[in-house]
Amino acid sequence: MPNLTSDSVYGIDRTDSEIAQVIRYELHANGNAWLNFMNFHNMSDEDLAAMIYYLRAQKPVANATAVNEYGMIGKAVKAFMVKPLGPALPLQKTVKQDSTSQ
16 A cells, blocks of 8 residues: 555555554455565454554655556565564553653
8 A cells, every 4th residue: 555645546445444453463455465574463453443544644646656666576475475464462442651751
């Protein structure tokens, strides 16, 4: 999903639960693993909902982006080495705020 705005043509065309699945479990709605660049598996439900809300609140941007195409080695790596991950810890509804960093 290169265009993360709510543009009706080029933006996010997924439900909130599909976006949450990609963020938390690195799994597309089609069952393919997603190549993530940051670990968001263990974020609380509250933080995950806030992230999705933030993405939905962004001004739509009509910007077509190129679709990533993998070469032969990239396809092999993706097929045999990249597996969806999930939370390593029990999921939390909320996280207690730390009062030491304000």
